[in-house]
Amino acid sequence: MARTPIIAGNWKMNKTPAEAVAFVEALAPRAAQFANVDRVVAPPFLALTAVADALADTGLGVAAQDAHWEPSGAFTSQVSAAMLQNYVDYVIIGHSECRAYLNETDENVNRKAKAILANGLKPIIAVGESLAQNEAGETVEFVRSQVSAALDGIAPEDMADVVVAYEPIWAIGTGKSASGAIADDIIKTAVRDTVGDLYGAAVAAGLRIQYGGSVKPGNMAEYMSQPNIDGALVGGASLDVDDFCALIEIASNAKDN
Helix, strand or coil: CCCCCEEEEECCCCCCHHHHHHHHHHHHHHHCCCCCCEEEEECCHHHHHHHHHHCCCCCCEEEECCCECCCCCCCCCCCEHHHHCCCCCEEEECCHHHHHHCCCCHHHHHHHHHHHHHCCCEEEEEECCCHHHHHCCCHHHHHHHHHHHHCCCCCHHHHHHCEEEECCHHHCCCCCCCCHHHHHHHHHHHHHHHHHHHHCHHHHHHCEEEECCCCCHHHHHHHHCCCCCCEEEECHHHHCHHHHHHHHHHHHHHHHC
């Protein structure tokens, strides 16, 4: 089954609204030629509406970096999936930084995924193991448990809107990265095969799975050459127009080939 590559730039806590708009105004015309790739940027909340307006009718998508599972209520500092409608296409949830710094749990990732889908948006669910877990040989078991927990109770018909990002924690922002072959093996065994166990082979074959963790133009082709890797969730390299466009172009060429 052909899967459309998806390159998503997670800007984290970077760029003011003015900087964000200037960035996407420079990015959009250069990225427009790569329409066979889903191109997505995830700015900070304060810049979301301005970026969404700037990217209207460009073919580029917008993601939020998180969402609360409740539609409204006494949740100071939070933003609901319902509030994000009409501004974003995707919502990133379960990122290791949120798990580590904001006490994100598997249960809450699942709640958020359901709320995001219920509001017509697409979750990008991040999973991944620590260095200690990797060195102890616990990667597959741990990531399988994260995937199973995140998808608990999600209907098979909603899985077409789900994206999973495998991000080994030890490779995020460290300059280290898993080799393409190793990343592909983990993605197949821990993510795609788990989804196959839960939903069947057809759903698993259609699931888009990104790799994340120190992705850059110099190693992107290696990841895109793997059969189970459908793109990347990018951190630092997504903050530079040239680097981000290079990643999109590499993904586009990989699909053509």
